[in-house]
Amino acid sequence: MSEIATGTTSLLRASLSRTGKWAASFAFISGAVGDVLNPLGPFAAYIALGAAVAALIIAIAMVLRLVLAAKAMPALIFATSAAAIAGGVYGIQQQTSSQNGVIANLVPAVAELQQSLGIVSQKVAKIEKTVTETQKTVEAVKKSTDTVAKTTEEIAQTQTKQTAQGAETQKTVEAVKQTTDSLAVGQQQQQAQADKLQATTEQISASIDTIAKGFAQLAAQGGAIADPKRPDEFYHNARVYELAGDMLNARRSYLAFAGFDVDAIDPYTRFATLLRVQDGKAGAREVFGTLAEKAKAPSIKLVHLLQFDDAQRLDKLNAFIAANPDYAPAYFLLAQEFSEDRLGSQTLADKRSEAQALTKFVSYEKDGGLLKYFVDQTQLADWLDRSRTRLAALGDVLDPSRFVPTLTPTRSNAGWSMTISLPEPATAISWRLGDSGPFTDTGLMAMNDQRTGKPMPNPSFELPDSTAAATIAIKYLDIRGRETGPFDIRFDPDSALQQGNKQILDQFWTSWIAFDAGGNRGLVYFTQMLSFRCAIKAVHYSLNGTALDKEIKMPPCDDKDPYAIPSDYQPYFKVKDDVKSMAVQVTYTDGTKSPVREYKRQ
Numbered sequence: 001m002s003e004i005a006t007g008t009t010s011l012l013r014a015s016l017s018r019t020g021k022w023a024a025s026f027a028f029i030s031g032a033v034g035d036v037l038n039p040l041g042p043f044a045a046y047i048a049l050g051a052a053v054a055a056l057i058i059a060i061a062m063v064l065r066l067v068l069a070a071k072a073m074p075a076l077i078f079a080t081s082a083a084a085i086a087g088g089v090y091g092i093q094q095q096t097s098s099q100n101g102v103i104a105n106l107v108p109a110v111a112e113l114q115q116s117l118g119i120v121s122q123k124v125a126k127i128e129k130t131v132t133e134t135q136k137t138v139e140a141v142k143k144s145t146d147t148v149a150k151t152t153e154e155i156a157q158t159q160t161k162q163t164a165q166g167a168e169t170q171k172t173v174e175a176v177k178q179t180t181d182s183l184a185v186g187q188q189q190q191q192a193q194a195d196k197l198q199a200t201t202e203q204i205s206a207s208i209d210t211i212a213k214g215f216a217q218l219a220a221q222g223g224a225i226a227d228p229k230r231p232d233e234f235y236h237n238a239r240v241y242e243l244a245g246d247m248l249n250a251r252r253s254y255l256a257f258a259g260f261d262v263d264a265i266d267p268y269t270r271f272a273t274l275l276r277v278q279d280g281k282a283g284a285r286e287v288f289g290t291l292a293e294k295a296k297a298p299s300i301k302l303v304h305l306l307q308f309d310d311a312q313r314l315d316k317l318n319a320f321i322a323a324n325p326d327y328a329p330a331y332f333l334l335a336q337e338f339s340e341d342r343l344g345s346q347t348l349a350d351k352r353s354e355a356q357a358l359t360k361f362v363s364y365e366k367d368g369g370l371l372k373y374f375v376d377q378t379q380l381a382d383w384l385d386r387s388r389t390r391l392a393a394l395g396d397v398l399d400p401s402r403f404v405p406t407l408t409p410t411r412s413n414a415g416w417s418m419t420i421s422l423p424e425p426a427t428a429i430s431w432r433l434g435d436s437g438p439f440t441d442t443g444l445m446a447m448n449d450q451r452t453g454k455p456m457p458n459p460s461f462e463l464p465d466s467t468a469a470a471t472i473a474i475k476y477l478d479i480r481g482r483e484t485g486p487f488d489i490r491f492d493p494d495s496a497l498q499q500g501n502k503q504i505l506d507q508f509w510t511s512w513i514a515f516d517a518g519g520n521r522g523l524v525y526f527t528q529m530l531s532f533r534c535a536i537k538a539v540h541y542s543l544n545g546t547a548l549d550k551e552i553k554m555p556p557c558d559d560k561d562p563y564a565i566p567s568d569y570q571p572y573f574k575v576k577d578d579v580k581s582m583a584v585q586v587t588y589t590d591g592t593k594s595p596v597r598e599y600k601r602q
Contacts, residue, residue, distance in 0.1 A: 045090045051083035208264055211235075212375050228253070231260040235267050235375055242270075247278060263297035265329040266379040272303050281307055298324055299373070306333060313337070328364035329373050331357045332383050339390070345451075347478040348403055348424045355394045358387045405474045407489045409463075409496040411562060416463040416493070418472070425451040426476040431461055432486070434470055439486075452479045465560070467493060497562060498589045501535030505586065506594065513582055513599040520572075524582065526552060527571045534562045538587040543575060546583040546596055
């Protein structure tokens with residue numbers, strides 16, 4: 001040990017001799033600099049502390065022989081010197097309370113240097129005040145920091161609780177999700193069952209033929225089915241209960257049949273009849289309204305609209321046909337809207353509408369096109385029989401040319417009397433001369449038409465004799481107040497005069513010739529032919545035979561006064577007593593000839 005100590009002492013002396021002077025000088029300069037910079041901070045303390053730590057580390061390294069003592073000793077001396085000098089400066093500063101440093105207090109020039117360099121301010125009091133306020137601010141910040149720390153801790157605790165609650169909520173959500181998934185699976189299963197039921201229903205709806213055959217077989221067997229399951233069985237039971245007067249069970253069976261949504265017309269029309277008897281039309285409309293909301297079968301919707309009243313029913317039926325133009329049963333039902341049974345009395349328009357609808361319905365019979373709408377084939381047969389019977393009774397009502405009004409002109413010395421003949425009873429008639437202008441009402445007669453129960457419209461009107469050839473339009477109102485027409489009728493005065501005269505001559509041909517009229521023995525009068533001569537082109541005759549070898553020369557037709565006989569013309573000629581007969585044939589202006597008429601002398 002003595003040898004080590006002796007070696008160490010020798011090494012220390014050698015190091016001091018080599019580095020002591022400059023180490024001490026450098027340490028002193030460091031202490032002085034730290035003293036001058038003291039206003040900015042306790043640099044002397046920092047230097048002392050740093051140097052002491054460095055010396056301690058070097059000493060430990062030397063003891064542990066981590067470094068060579070010869071090399072580390074100078075550094076140890078330097079660090080120890082710097083720590084001692086800087087620590088001494090810091091101690092003197094603390095004892096003297098020199099904020100600007102010991103040297104600045106002793107040497108004014110150093111203080112001026114500090115001021116020029118901005119190290120210290122001339123207003124030290126202000127700086128102190130600022131430092132004091134800063135200290136207070138620091139304390140307030142510390143308090144706020146403590147509060148924030150406390151709040152942060154509380155928030156952390158709240159977050160912990162929320163995390164726990166979130167975990168519980170997550171568990172609840174997962175439980176709800178599992179329940180939702182279970183419900184979704186259940187809904188999918190229900191939807192699959194519904195789809196399966198729908199497919200079954202559509203299959204049933206599409207197999208009317210199968211249902212019809214099953215119904216026919218059950219009808220042949222008779223009696224109600226104890227445990228019905230198929231639509232044909234429910235329909236069969238409905239008919240059995242209905243015929244037996246058990247309307248409650250019949251109603252239940254019809255409703256069960258409707259649940260299959262079968263697109264067949266006859267079960268629903270029969271069900272509707274039963275409902276109207278039991279609940280009235282309003283009740284039937286309500287029941288079928290409920291069925292129609294759920295059903296896809298057009299037949300249910302069709303029977304539903306039939307439960308409305310009159311014009312509303314007809315409008316709905318026309319709308320249904322517009323949307324379903326090939327739904328054949330609708331045309332038979334439309335025909336019933338215009339039938340005599342429904343209306344009591346039919347107009348020509350009603351008959352035409354009925355005939356058109358029935359013709360359309362019957363046209364679907366080709367290739368069995370109606371079978372798919374009926375479960376009970378006897379109902380289809382009944383509809384077809386009724387359709388054919390009605391069409392036969394309606395005849396050629398669809399031929400419009402057969403039902404155009406006619407106009408019969410009659411010429412008098414005063415002018416034309418136009419008589420209108422209509423194809424059906426009317427409540428008003430109007431006419432117009434020419435292609436434009438207002439219509440003129442013919443007015444009413446002082447009597448009622450027994451067919452309408454209303455005053456009879458006047459069927460005629462007058463025109464002056466100067467009327468030229470033109471078109472006369474005729475229109476009328478039928479017994480339901482619907483306007484029919486106008487119908488354009490050509491009027492030619494010359495042709496009308498000739499045709500009118502010809503009609504009279506043909507009708508009253510027995511008056512053409514008169515032997516010995518008025519006691520004038522030997523005279524043959526032909527006054528009637530002369531009066532209506534505007535229709536005559538030639539008159540040939542013969543006496544006592546049919547040779548027709550003679551001719552009566554007629555004066556020209558005077559269209560201004562057609563029936564007047566010229567004053568210089570004699571309407572007779574003489575014959576001998578041996579003349580017993582006279583044969584006459586008239587050739588008309590239209591080229592036709594009358595039969596040979598023979599007149600006997602009395």
